[in-house]
Amino acid sequence: MTNNVYLINALRFLLLVLAQVLVFNKLNFMGFINPMIYILFLYWYPIKQRRGVFILISFLLGFTIDVFSDTLAFHTIACITMAYLRPAIMRFVFGVNFEFQSFKLTNTTKAQQITFLAFLIIGHHTIFFLLEIFSLDHLLLLLKKIVFTSIGSLLLCVLITSLFSAEKE
Amino acid sequence: MQQIINFILRNKTTLLYLFLLLVGMSLSIQSHSYHRARFFNSANWVSGSIYNTESNITDYFDLREENNKLVEENTKLRSLLFNDEVKEIASQELDSFTFQIIPAKIIKNSYSLRNNYITINKGSRDGLEQDMGVITSQGILGIVEHTTTKFAAVQSLLNTKSNINAKIKNTNNFGSLKWDTNRFDVVQLEDIPRMVPLNIGDTIVTGAMSSIFPENIPIGTIKKFDLTTSQSFYNIEVALFNDMTNIKQVYIIRNENAAEIRSLEEKISNDQ
Numbered sequence: 001m002t003n004n005v006y007l008i009n010a011l012r013f014l015l016l017v018l019a020q021v022l023v024f025n026k027l028n029f030m031g032f033i034n035p036m037i038y039i040l041f042l043y044w045y046p047i048k049q050r051r052g053v054f055i056l057i058s059f060l061l062g063f064t065i066d067v068f069s070d071t072l073a074f075h076t077i078a079c080i081t082m083a084y085l086r087p088a089i090m091r092f093v094f095g096v097n098f099e100f101q102s103f104k105l106t107n108t109t110k111a112q113q114i115t116f117l118a119f120l121i122i123g124h125h126t127i128f129f130l131l132e133i134f135s136l137d138h139l140l141l142l143l144k145k146i147v148f149t150s151i152g153s154l155l156l157c158v159l160i161t162s163l164f165s166a167e168k169e
Numbered sequence: 170m171q172q173i174i175n176f177i178l179r180n181k182t183t184l185l186y187l188f189l190l191l192v193g194m195s196l197s198i199q200s201h202s203y204h205r206a207r208f209f210n211s212a213n214w215v216s217g218s219i220y221n222t223e224s225n226i227t228d229y230f231d232l233r234e235e236n237n238k239l240v241e242e243n244t245k246l247r248s249l250l251f252n253d254e255v256k257e258i259a260s261q262e263l264d265s266f267t268f269q270i271i272p273a274k275i276i277k278n279s280y281s282l283r284n285n286y287i288t289i290n291k292g293s294r295d296g297l298e299q300d301m302g303v304i305t306s307q308g309i310l311g312i313v314e315h316t317t318t319k320f321a322a323v324q325s326l327l328n329t330k331s332n333i334n335a336k337i338k339n340t341n342n343f344g345s346l347k348w349d350t351n352r353f354d355v356v357q358l359e360d361i362p363r364m365v366p367l368n369i370g371d372t373i374v375t376g377a378m379s380s381i382f383p384e385n386i387p388i389g390t391i392k393k394f395d396l397t398t399s400q401s402f403y404n405i406e407v408a409l410f411n412d413m414t415n416i417k418q419v420y421i422i423r424n425e426n427a428a429e430i431r432s433l434e435e436k437i438s439n440d441q
Contacts, residue, residue: 021216022223025279028414031353032281051182059189068216069279070286070322073197077190084186131197132283138350 005046013061016041021068024156032145035152036075036128037160038065039120042082047103051087058083071132078127082120089119106165117157118150125150210315210322211277211288217320221290224276228417235417242306268383269423271295273303276320280353280413285325287311289419292319302382302422308410309333309375309386310419327353327413335388335407336376337365343376346388346407353413355392358405365403367394373407380430382422 020038027034041061045054062079066072090098093116097103105113129145136142177184200210211220273295277288291297293316301313303323311331314324324331327348335358336343344360358373371391375382389407397404424430 018219021219028281034281052185055182055185055189059193062193067213068211068219069282070211070284070288071282072200072210073193076196077193080186080189080193084182133350134283141351 009045009057012041012044013057017061017064017068020065025069029152030148033148033152035149035156036121036124037153037156039079039082039117039124039153040157040160042079042086042120043117043157043161044105047090047098047105048101054086055080055083074128074131077131078124081127082124085123086120089116089123093119113161114154114158117161118154121153121157122146122150125153211286212292212315212317212320212322214317214319217276217288217317220276220288221320224274224290228274231417238306238418267425269296269425271297271421271423273321273419273421275417275419278413278416280325280327283329283350285327286314287323287325289321289323289421290319291421292316292321294318296423297321297421298423300381300427301424302386303419304382304386304422305411305416305419307412308388309382310411310416312381313421323419325413326356326409333382334376334378335373337361337367337391338372338374338385340365343378344405346373354409356389356407356409358407359402361403361405363396363401363403367391367403367405369393373405380424380427383424 016038020036024035024037029035038061042058045057058079059076062076063073065075065079069075093112094103094108125146129142129149133142133145211217271291273289273291275287276290279285279287287303287310289303297313297316299313299316303310303313309326311323311325311328312333313321315322326333326346327350329348329350331346331348333346334343335346342361342365344358346356346358348356361367369391373388373391375384375386375388377384387410389409391405392408393406394403396402
């Protein structure tokens with residue numbers, strides 16, 4: 001059973017990276033919107049695993065995406081920050097519930113799931129584009145990129161989660 | 170001592186996070202200093218071969234368009250050949266030219282970031298080195314920044330680090346070509362003095378002040394110009410000939426004299 005968890009996560013890692021670099025990095029919808037769907041890894045990752053391992057894996061995930069898209073360490077920094085903040089976000093979205101042993105992501109309401117995902121995405125994108133643009137001279141460009149890319153990512157992530165929600169029991 | 174260990178154990182997640190953050194920061198700072206040998210880019214063999222496989226599959230979709238482009242370029246070259254008096258060019262040994270041309274294919278392109286890189290499917294085993302120029306049939310594209318055995322990462326014109334010598338066609342007024350990250354079809358030409366007569370639609374070509382590109386390779390046309398705040402230089406917006414979103418076939422220019430020119434320049438800067 002535990003093996004199964006590792007296998008699923010490894011497979012998810014691989015597929016999300018490939019989908020991100022081969023498909024979604026090339027969308028350039030309206031010239032600049034490239035949704036980042038690999039954040040779903042942070043969303044799906046089991047809650048009760050050790051946090052240190054989780055942050056390390058997020059580092060690896062961000063780094064892989066960075067190497068592929070020549071944006072060295074922007075994705076990495078955004079990714080580990082979100083991995084580090086994830087428990088705090090979950091406590092905010094799900095309340096104290098998530099501390100219980102019986103807590104499962106699939107048992108929460110749709111609205112809560114989407115809010116959680118939205119927090120992850122907005123946080124990630126804000127850090128990513130702040131680092132990428134790295135100046136407040138282009139504040140409007142920065143806001144435009146954050147807002148529209150976040151909307152794109154959120155839409156696609158919600159679509160993908162509902163497509164692969166077979167785990168629901 | 171006990172307390173220190175306790176503190177580390179209690180905050181191990183935070184410390185791990187801070188450590189990884191530091192690693193990330195140093196990686197990005199290192200990759201932003203120009204010309205530092207960099208291993209982690211999309212030209213390494215893992216990402217290179219994945220992009221190559223993908224390109225092998227998707228190439229078929231735009232074969233027709235690519236063919237049309239090649240025929241167009243061939244037509245242009247043929248007409249140049251027939252109308253000029255260089256009859257014996259076809260019989261000349263290709264090796265004797267100063268500029269060697271190496272064809273390559275783009276396997277990964279980006280244009281929506283601030284520092285864009287293009288990955289191509291030729292590397293050091295095909296004779297590519299750092300600081301070689303990359304052009305397409307329409308105009309210049311960028312400069313080779315890193316090579317591995319089979320792949321190379323090209324710093325695109327659409328990169329804040331890009332700085333290319335350019336001039337106005339048929340004059341000798343040169344400036345440097347940069348990018349302000351706003352639009353992927355417009356770059357900026359700086360340092361042209363205000364006494365130079367300019368017109369919208371004038372062609373911008375590469376200048377002679379570089380060992381990377383030969384002179385007179387087209388870049389784009391003047392779209393708009395105004396004076397800088399100091400009123401002595403122009404700020405020129407250049408609309409690129411290349412459609413940066415849709416390129417496949419590129420040519421790398423190898424200047425046989427580049428090493429010689431560079432060593433000469435080094436000698437001068439050492440003497441000073």
